[in-house]
Amino acid sequence: MPGKENKYHLFRKWIRILHRDLSFFFAGVIILYAVSGFMLNHKKDFNSDYDITQKHYTIQGDFPKDKARFDKEYVISLLYELGEENNYTKHYFPRPGEMKVFIKGGSSLLVNTTTGEAYYESVKKRPVLSSLNRLHYNPNRNWTIFSDIFAFSLIIITLTGIFMVKGKKGLRGRGGIELLLGIFIPLAFILWG
Secondary structure, eight states: OHHHHHHHHHHHHHHHHHHHHHHHHHHHHHHHHHHHHHHHHTTTTOOSSEEEEEEEEEOOSOOOSSGGGOOHHHHHHHTGGGTOTTOEEEEEEEETTEEEEEEGGGEEEEEETTTOEEEEEEEEEOHHHHHHHHGGGOOSHHHHHHHHHHHHHHHHHHHHHHHHOOGGGSTTTHHHHHHHHHHHHHHHHHHHO
16 A cells, blocks of 8 residues: 555654654763763772872971960961962861861861871862763753753654664564663663662
């Protein structure tokens, strides 16, 4: 029947158009989500939000015997070696003989005021990578709306992709087996993982 065949060709034409245009439009988002998702999967191996540097060293010289002499100016002078003199926030003494200095941005310095042993931890936000990670946490309402459109579009891209290929490599052949495997593997991790 010519009418039925024309409808079928028209249907396949629109499937290809939808698949192509949505794929191109969302390709960048897919890549960004994939990269940030990979980084979040490996948070134990690599902190993609912060660059954390630790340094053990000894501060030379004699410290004041009286805690009261550890005023702001004196403590700031201890930060010059680290290049953090403009980032002082506050300091306190958590235990006798130990001073902790808080530095803007989350960095800190811990000093043994008897021996001069110091432990510095620098915490710097990774500007690009941490911003990518934020996308996974829906940072605002507009992004949530865009993410919902993106999620719905991924379903359309997937469904149109499933029906684009005919024959032995399509849904009734190898493609169908691959589709079932793609469903089974995540379910297996949920049920037995």
